[in-house]
Amino acid sequence: MGGPSAAGPGAAQPRFRHLTSVHEVDDSRILHRECASLARAGHDVAVIAGRPPSAPVDGVRVVGVGRCRNRLDRMTRIAWRLLRAARREQADVCHLHDPELLWIGVLLKLGGCRVVYDVHEDVPKQIMSKFWIPRWARRALSLAAWVAEGICARIFDAVVAATPSIAERFPAGKTVVVQNFPSAAAARPLDDALPFSERPYAFAYTGGLTEVQGVRQIMAIATILPRELTGVLAGWFDAAELEGEVRASAGWRRVEHLGEIPPEAVLDVLRSARCGIVVDHPISNYLDSYSTKMFEYMACGIPVVCSDFPLWERIVGEADCGVLVDPLDPPAAAAAIEQLAKDPDEARRLGENGRRAVLERFNWEAEYSTLDALYRRLA
Numbered sequence: 001m002g003g004p005s006a007a008g009p010g011a012a013q014p015r016f017r018h019l020t021s022v023h024e025v026d027d028s029r030i031l032h033r034e035c036a037s038l039a040r041a042g043h044d045v046a047v048i049a050g051r052p053p054s055a056p057v058d059g060v061r062v063v064g065v066g067r068c069r070n071r072l073d074r075m076t077r078i079a080w081r082l083l084r085a086a087r088r089e090q091a092d093v094c095h096l097h098d099p100e101l102l103w104i105g106v107l108l109k110l111g112g113c114r115v116v117y118d119v120h121e122d123v124p125k126q127i128m129s130k131f132w133i134p135r136w137a138r139r140a141l142s143l144a145a146w147v148a149e150g151i152c153a154r155i156f157d158a159v160v161a162a163t164p165s166i167a168e169r170f171p172a173g174k175t176v177v178v179q180n181f182p183s184a185a186a187a188r189p190l191d192d193a194l195p196f197s198e199r200p201y202a203f204a205y206t207g208g209l210t211e212v213q214g215v216r217q218i219m220a221i222a223t224i225l226p227r228e229l230t231g232v233l234a235g236w237f238d239a240a241e242l243e244g245e246v247r248a249s250a251g252w253r254r255v256e257h258l259g260e261i262p263p264e265a266v267l268d269v270l271r272s273a274r275c276g277i278v279v280d281h282p283i284s285n286y287l288d289s290y291s292t293k294m295f296e297y298m299a300c301g302i303p304v305v306c307s308d309f310p311l312w313e314r315i316v317g318e319a320d321c322g323v324l325v326d327p328l329d330p331p332a333a334a335a336a337i338e339q340l341a342k343d344p345d346e347a348r349r350l351g352e353n354g355r356r357a358v359l360e361r362f363n364w365e366a367e368y369s370t371l372d373a374l375y376r377r378l379a
Contacts, residue, residue, distance in 0.1 A: 013044045014379040017063075017091040019082050021050035021074050022098045025064070026057050028263050028292070029120065029162070029180050030097055035060040037368045043375060048085045050078040063089065075100045083107060093378050095160075099123045099145060102152045114378050115156040118178075119166050123149060125285040129212055131239065158374055165288040165311075178371045179362075180292040186267055187299040187358040196274050196344035196351075201256075202229035203305070203337050204273035206266050207293045209237045209246065212286070214279035214307075219251030220330035221277070221337065229341050231255040231277075234269050270300040274347050275340045278306040279327040287311070295362050297322075298354030303347050305336045321354030 018035055025031065031047055036058040038045045046061040053064035065081035068074035083104045086094050094108050095116040105115045124142040127133060133141060149169070153159050159175040161167035167177045202225060209215045215237075222231050233255050237243035246252060258269065270276060276297030280286045287309050294312070297304050304322030306312050316322045323336040340347040 014092040015090060016043055016045045016093045016095060016375065017086050017089050018045065018047045018095045018097060019049075019086060019101055019104070020047070020097040021068070021078050021082060021101060023049070025049050025051050025054050025062050026263070027097075030118075031060055032058055032263055033180065033364055033368070034095075034118075034178075034371060037364070038372070038375065041372055046089065048082055048089065050074060050082065079104050086113070087111070093157075093375070099149065102148055105152060105156060109155055109157075116158045116160060116374075116378070117149075117152060117156050118160040118162075119149070119170070120162050122166050122169070122285055122289065125283075129283050129285055131211070157378060160371065160374070163288070163290050176370050176374050178367050179290060180295070181362045181364050181367055182296050182299040182358060184359055184363040184365050186296070187301070187355045187363065189301065189355070190271070193271055193301070196347045199272055199274050200230075201232045201273040202341045203231045203275050203277050204234070204270050204297075204302070205231065205277050205293075206234045206269065206296065209233065209235045209243070210239070211242060212281045212283055214281060214327055215242070215246055216249075217279045217327060217330050217333070218255075218277065219246055219249045221279075221334045222251035222254035223249075224331055224334040225254070225338060227254075229338060232258065232269055232273060234258045234261050234266055236260045266296065267300055270297060270302055273302055274344070275303045275305050275322070275337055276300075277333065277337070278304065278312075279325070279333060280307050280309075281327055282307065282309065290315075295358060298351075298362065299358045301348075301351040301355040303340055303350035304354060305333055305340070319353055319357035321350050321357060323350075 018030055020030060023030055035045050035047055039059050046063055048063040050068055051064045052067055054062040063085050065085050068078045079101055086108060091113055093114045095118055096105050097118045109115045124146040127142040127145055128138050153170045159170045161175055161177050162180055164177050167175050205218055278291045278294050288311060294304050294306055298321055304316055306322060306324060307327035308324040313324050316324060325332045325336055
């Protein structure tokens with residue numbers, strides 16, 4: 001991933017700073033994909049985060065400004081601290097990762113800094129499914145987000161969109177698509193990989209344990225499967241009430257929950273399973289979005305059992321790497337998982353097809369070249 005520095009010989013090194021009030025310091029997209037890759041390529045890059053001060057992570061310097069007390073505090077006091085830290089760092093380019101930092105981006109732009117807005121999600125659609133926002137307020141807030149993003153996109157210097165569908169909402173001349181694909185290294189076969197027939201788990205799930213990501217359906221699937229077929233979960237709950245309900249369910253006794261684990265440990269978990277599942281609900285924010293975990297499953301060479309969204313159907317169908325199911329039909333998903341567990345040769349074939357697709361197309365190295373080209377243009 002190496003390369004020359006962004007500045008020419010004898011020129012001052014441009015300072016690129018990534019700002020986030022919402023995400024953890026070691027967020028996979030912000031730090032492990034974007035910042036770590038940019039640092040290895042010779043860019044002067046650091047993360048300014050709404051978290052306590054931290055040592056460098058994956059070769060990237062971290063500037064922590066303190067943890068927030070609540071959402072309002074995060075959007076005001078912490079955002080203001082991020083702005084002050086960016087100014088102290090004398091940042092030439094500020095790369096924002098949260099919509100609540102748009103107003104900070106405008107102030108940075110007025111101060112002469114170049115600003116990039118990284119759009120991880122379709123925010124107007126995402127707001128419509130936020131459980132903590134009253135239903136009566138969602139439509140108005142969604143419209144406000146759409147207007148704010150549209151105005152700021154025209155003020156800022158560039159927009160980085162996580163998916164092609166998100167990119168369609170922003171000015172084409174300023175927008176690039178940088179997708180959350182795994183590294184090609186993650187897809188390289190391991191000599192000591194467990195044979196499918198010897199793997200301890202019938203299925204694995206990694207990521208948020210939320211209602212709309214199908215945690216209730218996952219519990220129902222675990223209950224339906226034959227007793228010898230169990231699952232493993234690596235993820236976190238976003239609501240205490242939901243967590244209590246899920247932990248009390250019959251399905252919880254049929255899975256092993258590892259909690260939130262480091263990114264490098266996720267791959268080992270996946271390689272201990274015979275398939276990976278993604279049963280996101282058919283809400284507007286998911287129907288046109290990629291699932292990062294789906295590509296991680298493919299990279300690890302395990303078949304995917306996933307929601308039958310048209311976009312996902314095209315990806316899985318073209319790669320021939322899994323089974324599509326109605327995400328709200330646990331018996332259908334359980335039947336697919338059981339069939340893969342009983343036919344390790346077919347599971348291996350589908351898994352290898354997915355691995356090949358990652359190596360040839362769905363890998364971070366191809367996406368990084370787009371980000372690097374943007375940075376060299378801004379520099």
